[in-house]
Amino acid sequence: MKTITVRYFAGFREHAGLGEETLQLDVVTAMDVFNETRARHGSTEPTGHCKVAINDEMADWTAKVSDGDTVLLFPPVAGG
Amino acid sequence: MKTITVRYFAGFREHAGLGEETLQLDVVTAMDVFNETRARHGSTEPTGHCKVAINDEMADWTAKVSDGDTVLLFPPVAGG
Amino acid sequence: MFAVSSSAITVGELRAHLTNPGSGGVCIFEGWVRDENEGRTVLRLEYEVYDPLAIAEGEKVIAEAGQKFPFLEATCVHRSGLLEIGDCAVWVGVSAKHRDEAFKACRYIIDEIKVRLPIWKKEHYADGDSGWVVCERCANVRHG
Amino acid sequence: MFAVSSSAITVGELRAHLTNPGSGGVCIFEGWVRDENEGRTVLRLEYEVYDPLAIAEGEKVIAEAGQKFPFLEATCVHRSGLLEIGDCAVWVGVSAKHRDEAFKACRYIIDEIKVRLPIWKKEHYADGDSGWVVCERCANVRHG
Numbered sequence: 001m002k003t004i005t006v007r008y009f010a011g012f013r014e015h016a017g018l019g020e021e022t023l024q025l026d027v028v029t030a031m032d033v034f035n036e037t038r039a040r041h042g043s044t045e046p047t048g049h050c051k052v053a054i055n056d057e058m059a060d061w062t063a064k065v066s067d068g069d070t071v072l073l074f075p076p077v078a079g080g
Numbered sequence: 081m082k083t084i085t086v087r088y089f090a091g092f093r094e095h096a097g098l099g100e101e102t103l104q105l106d107v108v109t110a111m112d113v114f115n116e117t118r119a120r121h122g123s124t125e126p127t128g129h130c131k132v133a134i135n136d137e138m139a140d141w142t143a144k145v146s147d148g149d150t151v152l153l154f155p156p157v158a159g160g
Numbered sequence: 161m162f163a164v165s166s167s168a169i170t171v172g173e174l175r176a177h178l179t180n181p182g183s184g185g186v187c188i189f190e191g192w193v194r195d196e197n198e199g200r201t202v203l204r205l206e207y208e209v210y211d212p213l214a215i216a217e218g219e220k221v222i223a224e225a226g227q228k229f230p231f232l233e234a235t236c237v238h239r240s241g242l243l244e245i246g247d248c249a250v251w252v253g254v255s256a257k258h259r260d261e262a263f264k265a266c267r268y269i270i271d272e273i274k275v276r277l278p279i280w281k282k283e284h285y286a287d288g289d290s291g292w293v294v295c296e297r298c299a300n301v302r303h304g
Numbered sequence: 305m306f307a308v309s310s311s312a313i314t315v316g317e318l319r320a321h322l323t324n325p326g327s328g329g330v331c332i333f334e335g336w337v338r339d340e341n342e343g344r345t346v347l348r349l350e351y352e353v354y355d356p357l358a359i360a361e362g363e364k365v366i367a368e369a370g371q372k373f374p375f376l377e378a379t380c381v382h383r384s385g386l387l388e389i390g391d392c393a394v395w396v397g398v399s400a401k402h403r404d405e406a407f408k409a410c411r412y413i414i415d416e417i418k419v420r421l422p423i424w425k426k427e428h429y430a431d432g433d434s435g436w437v438v439c440e441r442c443a444n445v446r447h448g
Contacts, residue, residue, distance in 0.1 A: 010208050010280035011292045049294070051278070056212050072210070072278075078293040079214075079238060079279035080191045080250050080270060080403075090352050090424035091436045129438070131422070136356050152354070152422075158437040159382060159423035160259075160335045160394050160414060172316060181389050184338035187331070187410075189403065194328035245325050259333065263411055266331075270403060 001026055002067040006037055011075045016041045030054060031061040033071045049076040081106055082147040086117055091155045096121045110134060111141040113151045129156040162218030163237045164211050169248040178255035180232040185259030187266040191250040193243045197293070201286035207249065209240040210278040221272040229265035231256040236269055238279060306362030307381045308355050313392040322399035324376040329403030331410040335394040337387045341437070345430035351393065353384040354422040365416040373409035375400040380413055382423060 005022045013019050016037070023040075027033050030052045037043070052059050053072040065071060085102045093099050096117070103120075107113050110132045117123070132139050133152040145151060161177065171190070178186055193205050222234050234254045243249055252269045256262040273279075281293045305321065315334070322330055337349050366378050377399045387393055396413045400406040417423075425437045 009210060009278065010282070053213055053278075058213065058217070072213075074210075074278050075280065075292065076294045077275065077277060077279055078281040079277045080274035089354060089422065090426070133357055133422075138357065138361070152357075154354075154422050155424065155436065156438045157419065157421060157423055158425040159421045160418035171319065175315065179390065181339040183336050183390075186334040186336060188334070189407070190330040190332070191403070192327050192330060192399070194401065195325040246323065246327075255336070257338065259335070259414060263333070263407065267407055 002065065002069075004033055004065060004067075005070040006033060007070060007072045008037075009072070009074050012043070012073050015043055027065060029061065030059055030063045030065055030071060033065055034061070034073060037073065050074060051077070082145065082149075084113055084145060084147075085150040086113060087150060087152045088117075089152065089154050092123070092153050095123055107145060109141065110139055110143045110145055110151060113145055114141070114153060117153065130154060131157070161235045162215055162222055164209050164214055164240055165237050166239075166241050169237055169239060169251050171248065171251060174235055174237060174251055174253055177235040178233045178253050180255055182257055183232050183255035184257055185262040186253065186255040187259070187262035188254075189250075189252040189266050189270045190248050191270070193245050193247045193249055195245045197283060200283075202245070202283050203286055204245070204284045205243045205247075205249065206282040206284065207238070207240045207243065208280045208282070209238065211240075214238065214277045214279055217277050218273060221269055221276065224272070225254070225265040225268045228268060229256070229261040231261055231265045234265060234269065236273065238273065238277070240279075305379045306359055306366055308353050308358055308384055309381050310383070310385045313381055313383060313395050315392065315395060318379055318381060318395055318397055321379040322377045322397050324399055326401055327376050327399035328401055329406040330397065330399040331403070331406040332398075333394075333396040333410050333414045334392050335414070337389050337391045337393055339389045341427060344427075346389070347428045347430055348389070349387045349391075349393065350426040350428065351382070351384045351387065352424045352426070353382065355384075358382065358421045358423055361421050362417060365413055365420065368416070369398070369409040369412045372412060373400070373405040375405055375409045378409065378413065380417065382417065382421070384423075 001024045004025050007020045008016045051074040081104045087100045088096045131154040231254045236252045238250045254262045254266040284290045375398045380396045382394045398406045398410040428434045
């Protein structure tokens, strides 16, 4: 088990009803973290256009997460 | 013979040493007027990118000129 | 220079950043809050920006633009917070020797910023509803 | 709206002309006097404009742009007279529902204005020489 802090943004934050939570998770990749949180909050958002960052660096969904990491979950963006 | 007022702009004006002159010319088209003035002032400017207007309307070089017309001779432009 | 601003964008000040004696062509893009989107009347917009990564990614986009279309100066500011109709949500300015690079770099910057930066836009509609907007390119992919 | 101005272009005022509640994308092009052209140091520029036909042709260019790339507002002002390095020689602003039309209409207007309007530009060089400039597209045709 790893201690992972998850941060939710925009629609994800509204859906989860919180901006951040620290979880004990049995995960290897960023995608695993995302799947755990989707199961936890019953989200149906497709992953296709979502993005992820680990400790303030943009990351691939296949990136490994370590104990103590902060994982940022970004729903589809719309700047401009 | 027709009485034609010719107006010169930019480089044409500087080459002719005057902005406007009224001439008695045996001409049919705007091009004829241009050729007469080139002969008169010894200009070597190619006609390719020059433009002409008759009485403040842009015209083709083949446009007919009438007695009393004002012909505006425009050297190659460079706006912007 | 890329920045996020929680207060009104001051265009005069930003334009001054583009000054360079070698600049002949300047292209500026501004995104304004429009009163309508996909047939619905919009009353206002709310931008959520995750500043640290938005700034890092914004600087990266500007650097990429400079590689592709060499320019002399470029600046971009994106708003966060609540915006009213007509407010400037994003300002992109590029000055270059010639206009072609200025236009192309400016277009590259706004196109990439819209789809890459961690910025989210919530529209508040006249009917009381509100919703998060998905970027055009993503929407296009989704719809086919 | 197309205008010729013998005094400094006031960009803030012109930008206000683009205001429209339906505008989401605004593209502005400014042509500035550059300190160098084709390897020669330029000290200042002199624009000669034949106003009546420049205005008529400028209005025609803006109308054509609107046919090709529908916009909501468009304004262009071109300077006449003596300009110093850094001065704004031409300002083109377009506001449209979306950015694509704004960019394309703005580019169309500046491209056409440079080659079609009765405007002539004389460069004054550091070496004391001066000369009338030929538009880029004409120059390209001439050189092959």
